[in-house]
Amino acid sequence: MSKRILYLVALYLGVVLLIAPAAVEASAKKDLAFAVSLAEKGLWREAAYRFEVLARKSPSNGRLWNNVAVAYEAAGQYDKAHAAYERAATVLTPDLEEFEQNRDAFEAFYIIWKASQAVNG
Numbered sequence: 160m161s162k163r164i165l166y167l168v169a170l171y172l173g174v175v176l177l178i179a180p181a182a183v184e185a186s187a188k189k190d191l192a193f194a195v196s197l198a199e200k201g202l203w204r205e206a207a208y209r210f211e212v213l214a215r216k217s218p219s220n221g222r223l224w225n226n227v228a229v230a231y232e233a234a235g236q237y238d239k240a241h242a243a244y245e246r247a248a249t250v251l252t253p254d255l256e257e258f259e260q261n262r263d264a265f266e267a268f269y270i271i272w273k274a275s276q277a278v279n280g
């Protein structure tokens with residue numbers, strides 16, 4: 160290969176490597192907006208799925224895991240909500256007040272719900 164072709168290939172790869180993260184970020188923002196719109200419409204199961212897909216792509220993003228938990232809770236999938244709250248707690252800093260409020264309210268409910276499941280079970 161000539162030096163010119165190698166240069167063009169290197170230049171092309173450099174551009175691709177610079178653009179790719181921005182494209183991925185734009186796609187993630189679009190996917191997040193879509194998940195939020197589903198939640199706003201009350202389509203909680205689909206929103207939970209979409210939030211979870213995003214969270215699995217970015218497993219250290221506690222805010223996404225919080226969204227997963229809230230969506231599963233709203234969909235009535237309490238065991239999945241509990242697991243998502245637990246996951247969020249492992250990656251979130253303790254100063255996120257919204258998460259603490261969501262988790263504390265859910266855990267109070269979840270304890271009672273689990274007990275009722277054991278009794279009715």
